[in-house]
């Protein structure tokens with residue numbers, strides 16, 4: 001079940017255009033472009049369903065040999081709490097919609113409404129698990145409507 005990887009949030013104010021410590025913005029190549037397109041497609045669906053501000057989306061990579069924040073080594077995505085930016089790790093995130101939707105939805109809830117992790121909620125659990133589309137939208141309705 002699930003991707004079983006962590007997501008993290010930034011609680012401090014920072015510039016969403018730059019990757020966080022130990023990560024770098026990925027150069028644009030076909031693969032990155034495809035992943036970014038897939039993420040943007042999902043973001044547009046959120047904009048159609050909910051009243052959310054513009055989001056800064058970046059595809060990032062872990063920088064080999066550079067320390068990140070404690071416990072951040074394995075993160076596949078992170079967001080600024082209420083800061084309207086989402087960074088997805090390009091070398092780990094799967095490009096299939098079924099895997100991306102719960103990940104992006106989770107980060108959007110952090111990014112737009114500063115929703116905290118919640119072990120009792122599949123969507124906001126810090127460990128991303130597989131969810132059906134229906135489950136994702138029902139959980140998002142709870143946070144974003």
Ligand SMILES: [Zn+2]
Pocket residue numbers: 007008009106110117125126
């Ligand atoms: Zn998270």
